[in-house]
Amino acid sequence: xxxxxxxxxxxxxxxxxxxxxxxxxxxxxxxxxxxxxxxxxxxxxxxxxxxxxxxxxxxxxxxxxxxxxxxxxxxxxxxxxxxxxxxxxxxxxxxxxxxxxxxxxxxxxxxxxxxxxxxxxxxxxxxxxxxxxxxxxxxxxxxxxxxxxxxxxxxxxxxxxxxxxxxxxxxxx
Numbered sequence: 001x002x003x004x005x006x007x008x009x010x011x012x013x014x015x016x017x018x019x020x021x022x023x024x025x026x027x028x029x030x031x032x033x034x035x036x037x038x039x040x041x042x043x044x045x046x047x048x049x050x051x052x053x054x055x056x057x058x059x060x061x062x063x064x065x066x067x068x069x070x071x072x073x074x075x076x077x078x079x080x081x082x083x084x085x086x087x088x089x090x091x092x093x094x095x096x097x098x099x100x101x102x103x104x105x106x107x108x109x110x111x112x113x114x115x116x117x118x119x120x121x122x123x124x125x126x127x128x129x130x131x132x133x134x135x136x137x138x139x140x141x142x143x144x145x146x147x148x149x150x151x152x153x154x155x156x157x158x159x160x161x162x163x164x165x166x167x168x169x170x171x172x173x
Contacts (some may be wrong), residue, residue, distance in 0.1 A: 135156045141166035
């Protein structure tokens with residue numbers, strides 16, 4: 001069980017106090033108490049408290065109107081939020097940008113959020129029509145939709161560059 005591994009780690013830490021950082025009380029370190037200057041021992045009370053819940057999995061919520069099944073179902077959908085952040089970081093290449101005024105911070109957030117919202121909305125609409133591609137592939141297809149302005153003998157023309165097949169399929173729907 002997990003608690004047994006953590007206790008073993010705590011015992012190891014008590015024999016090597018140099019490994020203990022007071023600011024980091026996670027893992028096995030949460031079962032160690034400082035009994036004096038550079039002196040540590042196992043915190044039996046913390047071990048007993050955690051042992052009561054060993055083998056149980058808890059989900060905390062502030063929505064008291066949900067049934068246990070609804071809570072578990074909602075928790076199971078957490079991957080969608082995590083996937084959204086992954087998409088924002090990878091395909092949209094959203095990175096920290098350092099703004100100092102409140103207006104610029106809000107503006108930057110709004111642009112990122114709207115971009116994300118449009119991308120996900122397009123992805124889901126395409127899925128409904130059995131066009132199931134990754135956000136990266138959809139972005140690549142849309143980037144193939146280009147126009148070039150050409151000047152021939154004083155006449156200006158706008159020429160559409162041949163899009164890839166997915167972009168054609170997207171534009172049809």
